[in-house]
Amino acid sequence: MSQDGAQGRYEGRSLAGGRYQLRDLLGAGGMASVHLAYDSVLDRQVAIKTLHTELGREQSFRERFRREAQAVAKLSHTNIVSVFDTGEEPLADDGAAMPYIVMEYVEGRPLRSVLDEDIAGLGAMPTEKALKITADVLAALEISHEMGLVHRDIKPGNVMMTKRNVVKVMDFGIARAMQSGVTSMTQTGMVVGTPQYLSPEQALGRNVDARSDLYSVGIMLFELLTGQLPFDADSPLAIAYAHVQEEPPVPSSINRSVPPAVDALVARALKKNPNERFPSAEAMRDECARVAGTAQSGATPLIISEGPRARSGAGVGSAVFPPVDQPGGPQAPAPNVHTPYQSPAGTGGGFGGFGPSTPPPPSHPMAPQPGPGGAPGFHTPAPGPYGGARAG
Structure with missing residues (x-):
């Protein structure tokens, strides 16, 4: 179902026996x-x-979606968009069911809009402001992680700022439901998420835990501090390669006002090995609070990067693509490829499965490939906000 179809098909429709009346497409x-x-x-x-029709056709997925929605509804926190209700609406025209979730309506604007405004005026967000917003996002993640819910899609587009500047994180559990549901996409081992913010283990199609969210928070913090992304490329798969194999730049190399303690915080969050990141959202939030004192209050970012800039995440949407190390999967080149990290013995294996001095053979999917490198079967949805809020 296309976005245009969603708008034309559902606007003016009633759900739950007429209780909910759909109005503007947000x-x-x-x-x-x-x-x-x-x-x-x-x-x-x-x-x-409302989930798109093709995702609601499978009973197993609808059941997973329902259970996830019930779990998310139990998350009660100032920094989390509340879930009020969930259900399924029969679609008379084709016999399918449309799962839906009823959420708190947040009057405010996405963090993406706030960041874009700071980029336009200053080049990036002031460090102290970025740390405060990040700490509030981590406070929301503390609650979800305690309940075993991994967000999987932390990014500025899934964070709202109310008119009183209260941070609201949304879409808890939805990406996880997508990943876990037995759908036509996940049956083939596809990765679901926003490529620019994926953790290496998520890009590899492996099991993820709370530390995957902390990596995504690190990417988001880097973007707030610098106005650009640490990794970007021309295709979702190439971006996924970069998360697995490239080392991120230091934020202060782009924004001179970022202090060393904040550089260190971001570097730890972006470790390839989950065991080397912060152990919990609480630990990372505590570090944000500690280093906030090293940031000059209201300091104006001094953007000094003169080289090619990684594009900001404005307008990026979720994508579905094969894991980057899937045998026989599509290949893509990875500029400035470094040897993938291998976990120490007993920590669950390395990313790519090669040691520090052994490059992957050319036939291995982790090896750089000649030529432009296609990715047949990609589905990159059109960008757009997912959450219950209107900008402005």
């Missing part, structure tokens, strides 16, 4: 669309996320 992406809606029972505005 945003659409590759997995879902979000509408402003009116709850006629409680007389309030809500945001309703």
